[in-house]
Amino acid sequence: MAAKRGAASPTGSRREPFPIYAIVGTDSYLISEARRDILRKALGSDPDPMAICEFEGRTAALADVLDELRSPSLLAPLRVVIVRDADPFVSAARGSLEQYLEEPSTTGVLVLQVRTWPSNTRLYRATQAIGRNIACEAPKRAALPAWIKARASEGYGCVLAAGAAERLADLVGSQCGRLDAELAKLASYVAPAAQITRADVDALVGSSREEKVFGIADAIVERRPATALAMWHQVLATDRDAPYRAMGGLAWGFRRLTAARRMLESGENETAVARAAGFWGPPGDFCKLIKRLSVAQWEDSLTALLSADIGTKTGLTETERAVERIIVRMCAPPARSHR
Structure with a gap:
């Protein structure tokens, strides 16, 4: 059952739901969890959609937001008013919001979703005093x-x-x-x-497709065709119902490796390169791998995979054999030039 807002515990401490919440950050999962928790505390485990009102920050008018906060819900003890992407809304209405928080509605809960929320502002301190500031950035x-x-x-x-x-x-x-x-x-x-x-x-978790793709690439650049082929068969085994999706996944992985090699070429630091490629192990190990081939060589490998991918989807070739041929070719030592 939803709690009535403004009540205090027997010890005199504040009790949720509060009149205001600031959800601060960019992690979509944490933001979703914070919203769900607020709605549960304000409206119960099965919130009435009619008791929830949402605005977009770039178009929200302060008067409309305050009207909703001060209009009691017919079927719920509280009305929850959410302003998504509220940074422009807060910038335009900061003074009025500070005044509102001096005497907030007893029937409304205001939820501001913002990217930035400096702790040295009056609005932050007012929210902390009567509500809650919720950080939603992924941990370092x-x-x-x-x-x-x-x-x-x-x-x-x-x-x-x-x-x-x-x-x-x-x-x-x-x-x-x-x-x-x-x-x-x-x-x-x-x-x-x-x-x-x-x-x-x-x-x-360790058998994720991303890890296998990096393993295949590692075996290829070290010219270990047996290992690369064995790992490719493992990738196929994870998606037996649709082999072409396994091919697409491999091509997608090589596309990221190719992009990472370009980033290194342009002077990006190793940590940024590894993380952009989705590799969360030691960045030095990852960059050592992709440095073994030039940008042109990675691009050639990606082109071959994409061509094979198109071939399998149009019925011109069969997935498993197409990639096997590419792996064997990529593992072959470079041809010597003749003068």
């Missing part, structure tokens, strides 16, 4: 293992053994939505047990 790399452990415990009742959170962070990176999805799979995988080990992570 060093903080990821702690976030993963907390999410596993709070969301799935699981604990991660030594090295498991670090390994998951290496494989997935700071994409909170994907991390949560992987934790959900891992929790189901280990059930009824409640501990997730590094071996579990390797078994369920």
Whole structure:
């Protein structure tokens, strides 16, 4: 059941839902989770859509927002008013919003979704005093293992053994939505047990297509055709119902490797290059791999894969054999020039 706003606990401390929430940041998963939590606290587990009003920040008029906040909902104890992408709205109405928060509506909950929300402003301090500022930026790399452990415990009742959170962070990176999805799979995988080990992570997440694509590329540039072919067969095995999707996935991976090589050529630092390519292991290892071929050689490899991809989709060739031929050709030593 939804709580009435403005009530206090017996100890005198504030109790949610608050009259205002600022959702600050750009991580779409964390923003979605914050919104869901606010709606649950204000309207219950099954919120009435008629008690929710949403505005776009670039077109929202202050008068309309305040009217909605001050208009009681007919079927719910509160009305939740959300302003999405609210930065321009806040900039235009900052003074009026500060005045509103001095005496906010007792029947409305204002939710501002913003990218920036400086802590040295009156609006930030007023929100902190009577509401809540919610940070929705993905954790930095060093903080990821702690976030993963907390999410596993709070969301799935699981604990991660030594090295498991670090390994998951290496494989997935700071994409909170994907991390949560992987934790959900891992929790189901280990059930009824409640501990997730590094071996579990390797078994369920470590076999991701991205990792196999990098492995195939590594084997190719080291001219190990048997290893590259074995890994290609593993990629196919992950999508047996639609082999052409496996081909497309491989081509997509090589496209990222080609783009990463171009970034290195233009002077980008190794960490930025590795992360842009979706590689979350040591950046030096990744860049060592892609440096083994020139931009032109990566482009030739990508062109061959894309041509084979088109061939398989138009029925001109068969997926497995087409990629096998490309791998064998790419693993062959370069021809010597004759003078």
